[in-house]
Amino acid sequence: MAEQVDRTELRARVWQEAEAANVRFVSLQFTDIMGIVKNIHIPFHKFADAVEGGLWFDGSSVDGFARIHESDMYLDPDLETFGLIPWERGENATAKVICDVYTPSGEPFAGDPRGVLRRMEARAEALGYRYMTGPELEFFMLRRTASGTTVQGAGSAPVVETLPHDQAGYFDLTTDEAADVRKEMVTALEDLGIVVEASHHEVASGQHEIDFKYGPALQTADSAVTFRTTLKAIAQRHGLYATFMPKPFYGINGSGMHTHQSLWSLDGRTNLFYDAEDEYQLSEVAKAFMAGILAHARGMIAILAPLVNSYKRLIPGYEAPVYISWARINRSALIRIPQASRGKPESTRMELRCPDPSCNPYLAFAAMLAAGLDGIERGLELPKPVEENLYHFDDKMIQKQGVKMLPGSLDEALTEFARDEVIQEALGAHVCEWFLEAKRAEWAEYRTRVSQWELDRYLMTY
Numbered sequence: 001m002a003e004q005v006d007r008t009e010l011r012a013r014v015w016q017e018a019e020a021a022n023v024r025f026v027s028l029q030f031t032d033i034m035g036i037v038k039n040i041h042i043p044f045h046k047f048a049d050a051v052e053g054g055l056w057f058d059g060s061s062v063d064g065f066a067r068i069h070e071s072d073m074y075l076d077p078d079l080e081t082f083g084l085i086p087w088e089r090g091e092n093a094t095a096k097v098i099c100d101v102y103t104p105s106g107e108p109f110a111g112d113p114r115g116v117l118r119r120m121e122a123r124a125e126a127l128g129y130r131y132m133t134g135p136e137l138e139f140f141m142l143r144r145t146a147s148g149t150t151v152q153g154a155g156s157a158p159v160v161e162t163l164p165h166d167q168a169g170y171f172d173l174t175t176d177e178a179a180d181v182r183k184e185m186v187t188a189l190e191d192l193g194i195v196v197e198a199s200h201h202e203v204a205s206g207q208h209e210i211d212f213k214y215g216p217a218l219q220t221a222d223s224a225v226t227f228r229t230t231l232k233a234i235a236q237r238h239g240l241y242a243t244f245m246p247k248p249f250y251g252i253n254g255s256g257m258h259t260h261q262s263l264w265s266l267d268g269r270t271n272l273f274y275d276a277e278d279e280y281q282l283s284e285v286a287k288a289f290m291a292g293i294l295a296h297a298r299g300m301i302a303i304l305a306p307l308v309n310s311y312k313r314l315i316p317g318y319e320a321p322v323y324i325s326w327a328r329i330n331r332s333a334l335i336r337i338p339q340a341s342r343g344k345p346e347s348t349r350m351e352l353r354c355p356d357p358s359c360n361p362y363l364a365f366a367a368m369l370a371a372g373l374d375g376i377e378r379g380l381e382l383p384k385p386v387e388e389n390l391y392h393f394d395d396k397m398i399q400k401q402g403v404k405m406l407p408g409s410l411d412e413a414l415t416e417f418a419r420d421e422v423i424q425e426a427l428g429a430h431v432c433e434w435f436l437e438a439k440r441a442e443w444a445e446y447r448t449r450v451s452q453w454e455l456d457r458y459l460m461t462y
Helices: 002-020 044-053 113-126 177-191 217-236 284-295 297-304 308-312 361-377 395-401 410-419 421-427 429-448 452-458
Strands: 025-031 037-043 055-058 072-077 094-102 130-144 160-162 196-201 207-212 240-243 257-264 323-327 333-336 350-352
Touching: 002 044, 025 044, 025 072, 025 113, 037 044, 037 055, 037 217, 044 072, 094 113, 094 217, 113 130, 113 217, 113 361, 113 421, 130 217, 130 361, 177 196, 177 207, 177 217, 207 217, 217 240, 217 361, 257 284, 257 361, 284 297, 284 323, 284 333, 284 350, 284 361, 297 361, 297 410, 297 421, 297 429, 308 410, 308 429, 361 421, 410 421, 410 429, 421 429
Parallel strands: 025 094, 323 333
Antiparallel strands: 025 037, 055 072, 072 094, 130 160, 130 207, 130 240, 130 257, 196 207, 257 350, 333 350
16 A cells, blocks of 8 residues: 555656646657667656556567567556656657556566566565666767768768867866766756766767766666767757767777676665675675676676677777776776775675676666676685786786686677576577577678778778
8 A cells, every 4th residue: 555655646746747847748768679769759648548557559660579460569657767858848848757568468578678677676686685786878979070971881870070179088177068068968867867976078089977876776777778868969959969889989998888786685774795804895795796797797798788889899908898807996807896985885886897888778787687696696706806907918918817808799799698598588588589680680781891991901902
């Protein structure tokens, strides 16, 4: 009964907020398996019907969802995710809400990425754990060329370039347009209920980062999805383009999605990763979880870094980790243990540095949680930390350390993904089958394309 009262109170609060803002439309949002946001707009006067009985839609029109003969599905809005869209106020004021996807029989749809993460969270809770995450999404802000020319062979894709006035570096104080746009982005995110903790310029020209509050995995995955659409919308209003492509430019750092994570007690009072007596202040639970992450790093990297382009970021020398190891301060390692805030053991956590912001955060968090839980359930032993900068080691020295590397291409990553039973089971047969089919097709297409590099290097020489 208490749950029903809470839902009634939540609905009353949502309706009060919507009426105060004179909301005319609601954007019902969900993601496909690749993490691309899908949307159905309905007039606000139909929103009550959608909340009570769901909104039916054609699942066969969404890649990876359903075949023609089994197309009917419905969206169930999660009122906890309701928010007013800041750039769509006024006469046609619009709100957004994230939805779960169901089959006609009322069962959660196996191909709904949000449902995949819900299932993994439920599994963790059955073991007594609450999974907490905090992703750091890096991105570039680019300016479209005034000519409106297109990239040869890329259809209607616009040519873009880094902001010409932005030659800043890591944490630089700037007073250019990008600094003001970033502030506007922060304001929009907070208007949508996402608590921002910091924003700053990143290492590369035109590259930025905005960090939001650490929290339960489903909540932070929802925030990550909203984060990407919000930043793109705000940039577009300034004639700019925000991209989460992992490696848009040769020779400079790419964009990552470093993910901080820990396990807590179900009542949210105790960080189960903390042990005051340990050298690294890490509990046995934390060490086993990290051992599971390392054990399945090769098997889940296709989910965490899902593009052909992702593996042009995952190379030595640009802060992107490729070595399957862990450390306290070594940023060339896959897992880093950030320094906990003084007197705050609740801030103890691990940081996985290989994911990138093109991933589907629901599937990425589900895969990481599955890997960590497998480490706990099997009692895996965490290897010794590697504090040396592995980027300066040659192959023999790396081999001596006993350190493996991440796959060097999407093709290799897909092979590893297909043979990792733990990650396969976590994501489910539907998601895995479709993901592998789609990504193998992407790799096959990439292999047949002739790049500008090949033309420049070979055309006039041979």
